[in-house]
Amino acid sequence: MSANPPPAPGADAAAPAAADVPPCVSPMLVLWIGVLSLSTGSILVRWCESPPLVTAAWRMTVAAVVVLPFLLGRAGAEVAALSRRELGAGMLSGALLALHFATWISSLSLTSVAASTVLVNTAPVWVALCSPWLTGDRTSWSGWIGIGSSLIGGVVIGLGDFSGHPAALRGDALALAGGAALSLYLVSGRRLRTRMSLPAYLAICYSTAAVLLWVCVLCAGQACVGFSGRTWAALIWMGVVNQHLGQSSYNWAMRYLSAGVVSVCLLGEPLVGSLLAWWLFGEALSWAKAGGGFLILVGVYLAGKSKQSAAS
Secondary structure, three states: OOOOOOOOOOHHHHHHHHOOOOOOOOHHHHHHHHHHHHHHHHHHHHHOOOOHHHHHHHHHHHHHHHHHHHHHOHHHHHHHOOOHHHHHHHHHHHHHHHHHHHHHHHHOOOOOHHHHHHHHOOHHHHHHHHHHHHOOOOOOHHHHHHHHHHHHHHHHHHHHHHHHOOOHHHHHHHHHHHHHHHHHHHHHHHHHHOOOOHHHHHHHHHHHHHHHHHHHHHHHOOOOOOOOHHHHHHHHHHHHHHHHHHHHHHHHHOOOOOHHHHHHHHOHHHHHHHHHHHHHHOOOOOHHHHHHHHHHHHHHHHHHHHHHHHHO
16 A cells, blocks of 8 residues: 545545546546556565565655655755744654554555555545544544444454454554554645645655654664565565555546545555455455455545545
């Protein structure tokens, strides 16, 4: 899973105006490229020989290297003009992003790809749950139903793991924590993004996340080099394709498609990831994971739709 943002507030209202500018390629094609790009992230983590923290650190380092050249131009002037408070807000977003990847990537070594990708994609549920306290937004009845559905789904997955593989409960908890950290990252960076270009914002976030993750790696005394060519290829792919292509595809497609369409397609990420894990690793879906995952995805959809309705 990469850090994919929820549909932007007001995207539904902006869709008709965007339709006046015909896209050069099919928006649905671009959107599904983004889904596939992000869905391969969990599979590549499994292929990596590097420890989870090292994998997260290299992923964010590659992502930061890709965006840092933009600092030589206009984005650099934007960052230099930021106040201490704004720069601190950007670094806080980077710290939350680091926490997201540290917990989610660690979860993949303990639980199944299906459980991990479903649980980490609960960010819209966390946003709906915390919005009354963080942003003052109300949560609609559909939002509360979505929260309840996701909680029940999480309990079902947890009970299945407890009865079959108790150690997987730690992985489930880490994936859930990764989803919560992702939601806080999105909420904390929303206001700053209205005053900054995307390259400048990503340069701050990705660089901060990379530095913090490397500090954790050094404190843990883990090896950060000496891996096989397959691992290095996977790390570069995660930093370039999963982190940039996946997120950029979502953002571009939202110019031409409604937020409702995008939110439904986002649910394809855990589905595609689970199918790839079944094909490549032979991970079979238990009834608990299938049923719990379905309840969580329904909850994510309802929670996401409630926030879109509130914003429009």
